[in-house]
Amino acid sequence: MNSTTLPLDRNNLEVLDLETCLDLAGSVPIARVAVNGPGSPIVLPVTHVVIDAKVAFRSASGSKLDAAIMAKPITVEADQWDLATRTGWSVVFRGTAETLHDPELEKRLAGLVEEPWIGSSRPMQWIVVRVNEVSGRRIPPPADA
């Protein structure tokens, strides 16, 4: 993270460019996905990978998440916070969830991650988010820092 000046939004948050968004979102192990559930959104953490400006994560076949997401709008959010300096960033991907049908990409993904954290007895499948929009914000450190 260099100190080039980024534009601020109306809440005085830095507006992150695409490259910074992808770098930051890929630098943390956990992200959260939001999908429209019955009546209200569902938000669940996933171990994710950022690859080719897409986000991928694994889901147990037949899980509630799995049932809710296919071919529907999905949002993936990654963030990181520093309590001491009260700074942090958040990056949001908006798009559509798809199962992975690209063996080449699957091979690359498998090489990037270890086995899933959740030791599910059910098969895990890759979900890839076809991203329509990426946006990110950062709370800048105080000006006199």
Added chain:
Amino acid sequence: MQTKAHRRDRQQLDILSLDECLAAIDASPIGRVGFTVDGQPFILPVNHLRDGMRVAFRTASGAKLDAARAASLVAFEVDGHDLDTRSGWSVLAVGTATLADEIMTSHLEARALEPWANGIGRDRWIVVQLRNVSGRRIAVEREPATTTDTESPDRQEST
């Protein structure tokens, strides 16, 4: 988050009790609010307070405020993880978001730290009345579960 025996769900995740879920909300400085605008789910991180079965957070004008004005159902989530043990947990709650009235606002202001993002106009409080609260934790040990509830859906713990 103690290690007493928990029931497990179909994915072999420990099912957290309501008390454990509320304690996890209190212990997390940052939560995330999920809401829907025009069919698109959104997630925003918030710096929250809990008051009984309500969570409250400040917001500037924007999508969160609009969701609250519409008294919509929103999700509230906190999570944590430990890379070394590959363990983690999450708590998900659902509730109706509303704008805090004057009395609630002064009550919240008295308890709150100043907002993080030194933004202008972060002065409206949104209150979410929690209805369903459920929590899951990845069991660190991998022995077979003590009890397995094979019939219940993944996340249907209700208060």
